[in-house]
Amino acid sequence: MARAIMLQGTGSDVGKTVLVAGLCRLAANAGLTVRPFKPQNMSNNAAVADDGGEIGRAQWLQSLAARTPSSVHMNPVLLKPQSESGSQIIVQGRVFGQAKGRDYQRLKPQLLGAVLDSFEKVSAGADLVVVEGAGSPAEINLRAGDIANMGFATKARVPVVLVGDIDRGGVIASLVGTHAILGEADRAMISGYIINKFRGDVSLFDDGIRAIERFTGWSCFGVVPWHSGAARLPAEDSVVLERLARAGTGALKIAVPVLPRIANFDDLDPLRAEADVELAFVRAGERLPADAGLVILPGSKSTISDLADLRAQGWDRDLQVHVRRGGRVIGICGGYQMLGRTVHDPLGLEGGALETPGLGLLDVETEMAPEKTVRNSEARSTEYDAPLAGYQIHLGITRGPDCIRPSAIVDGAPDGALSADGRIMGTYLHGLFGSDAYRARLLESFGLSGERGNYRQGVEQALDEIACELQRSLDPRWLAELVG
Incomplete structure (x- = not known):
């Protein structure tokens, strides 16, 4: 022993x-x-x-x-x-x-x-x-x-x-x-x-x-x-968010609504490490900042109840204004599910409402299913033709017209969805921002340039x-x- x-x-x-x-x-x-x-x-x-x-x-x-x-x-x-x-x-x-x-x-x-x-x-x-x-x-x-x-x-x-x-x-x-x-x-x-x-x-x-x-x-x-x-290490749980109200003072402001069942928010750590990015964690009672160029809806352990809380905070209205101004939105896993027209939970797997309207920013619908997807994945971004590596942990299957424009090819199959104008993106792939090439191309699309650090090397x-x-x-x- x-x-x-x-x-x-x-x-x-x-x-x-x-x-x-x-x-x-x-x-x-x-x-x-x-x-x-x-x-x-x-x-x-x-x-x-x-x-x-x-x-x-x-x-x-x-x-x-x-x-x-x-x-x-x-x-x-x-x-x-x-x-x-x-x-x-x-x-x-x-x-x-x-x-x-x-x-x-x-x-x-x-x-x-x-x-x-x-x-x-x-x-x-x-x-x-x-x-x-x-x-x-x-x-x-x-x-x-x-x-x-x-x-x-x-x-x-x-x-x-x-x-x-x-x-x-x-x-x-x-x-x-x-x-x-x-x-x-x-x-x-x-x-x-x-x-x-x-x-x-x-x-x-x-x-x-x-x-x-x-x-x-x-x-x-x-x-x-x-x-x-x-x-510089990935956070273990949401207690750390109490210390991360705002990170950085960079040229690009990225807003992240902090929902009660936020999950896998360490997806955001590579962005937080970028000197020219300001990551703003938005809490209950606060508004989504009007000067944010990008809003990220992170994962959620309870999509339907977190979606209800998002509405209770008025963040759904803030998102609509953000999009009308030309702002962009990325939803990851539960955040992706929220971006669609409807979330169905016919078996009551999340223990709450059996159906709730989504934010309507993507023309997709999600149905919760008892079989849980849990796997590490190799992928490629369709937006930027950049390699991705990450993992999937989710309940639910998402389908709809916007899925004809997948955000990535994951393990050889299409994943996620893009709006017709390309400003709204959803994916089930966690860890995508850890791809240095993808992160560089994403930030370049907001007018930021320069060499991006090797995130994994920084953790090591x-x-x-x-x-x-x-x-x-x-x-x-x-x-x-x-x-x-």
């Missing part, structure tokens, strides 16, 4: 995902066969693993950091929120069912077998497995039947390192408080802690380290500085930079035990 270490956090968004990715890249650079693992993830940012099926986008990124093929077993349980109280449940890459919060709590013990089975598969042939927890082990109200944190760690006998985020404040209380309320068996699994996102002179926290040790007896494995490279560089920072910041004795 491979060596394993599990990073758990004092709360959500403390930087576990980036630290796991950094450790995976550090171990891979040291010549180890290393793999990431997350027992349970909750995110509508999903990826298609190399062996087929859905996993959290973060585990796809961590597999990239580990320089190893991604697998559905790296994230055996993925929860994709569909409403305020319910989620679609993906188990080992396939749809398992749907459940509301209380029902899922009763279901978790049944999923532990799949989690442990996947962990065994991921561990086979590996030197090291770096495991990521979810939320916080201090949520002791959820401890019974837990599969995400200590429930997994105790069953799999994986030692835990606790991660605290000093940037949000209260890190000493978070660590000491977690120690205080954990049961003895869970507390015994923790071998030490890492302070993350520190700004300034690290020596100023020396007294804090001594205080934490006095209260807990835990060793500090390092104080990791705030690292700008993390912002950020991973290497984070690995180097961890090499400098973490306790060398602990690292030596971990990566040899």
Whole structure:
């Protein structure tokens, strides 16, 4: 069995995902066969693993950091929120069912077998497995039947390192408080802690380290500085959108309505990285900016309910004005479905209205169907004759007159639709903006010129930079035990 270490956090968004990715890249650079693992993830940012099926986008990124093929077993349980109280449940890459919060709590013990089975598969042939927890082990109200944190760690006998985020404040209380309320068996699994996102002179926290040790007896494995490279990595879930109200100040403004069930919005990261693009994330109560040259409707986990919310915000009227002014629109996946005349859901797969009128910007109709399309794809843009590579995760079949002008040829078949004037485009292909050639041609069509960066190379560089920072910041004795 491979060596394993599990990073758990004092709360959500403390930087576990980036630290796991950094450790995976550090171990891979040291010549180890290393793999990431997350027992349970909750995110509508999903990826298609190399062996087929859905996993959290973060585990796809961590597999990239580990320089190893991604697998559905790296994230055996993925929860994709569909409403305020319910989620679609993906188990080992396939749809398992749907459940509301209380029902899922009763279901978790049944999923532990799949989690442990996947962990065994991921561990086979590996030197090291770096495991990521979810939320916080201090949520002791959820401890019974837990599969995400200590429930997994105790069953799999994986030692835990606790991660605290000093940037949000209260890190000493978070660590000491977690120690205080954990049961003895869970507390015994923790071998030490890492302070993350520190700004300034690290020596100023020396007294804090001594205080934490006095209260807990835990060793500090390092104080990791705030690292700008993390912002260049694909985001794990929508919590990051709270920090991305606006990105860049470039010549082209691109507006993105932030809908409640927004999904796979990391599609936009390559545009966000462009210096001459201003990406404006538009929130409830705000108007779509009148000076936007392009509006992008991103993916949605619940097309019909998000379409209703879009109308409630008045964004449908803003879009009509935008188009009349000569503005352009791109819809991806659920956003593509919204652009049509009607969305039909005769089987109630989304759990709401069985039919709703679309925005009418494309002459197509969508019918939801129970068979889910999940695959990685090679494609070519018909607009710009540029190569594309991406993935598809969607329910529904879209047909109509505008489909005679497909936006791309995906896996040898036409995909998406273009309006007759070419200003409205829809596609089921996620990841299209990650194609450097396509992105360059798109931005050139708005009058922007110049060399476009290699987006994938930028992600790889950020991973290497984070690995180097961890090499400098973490306790060398602990690292030596971990990566040899």
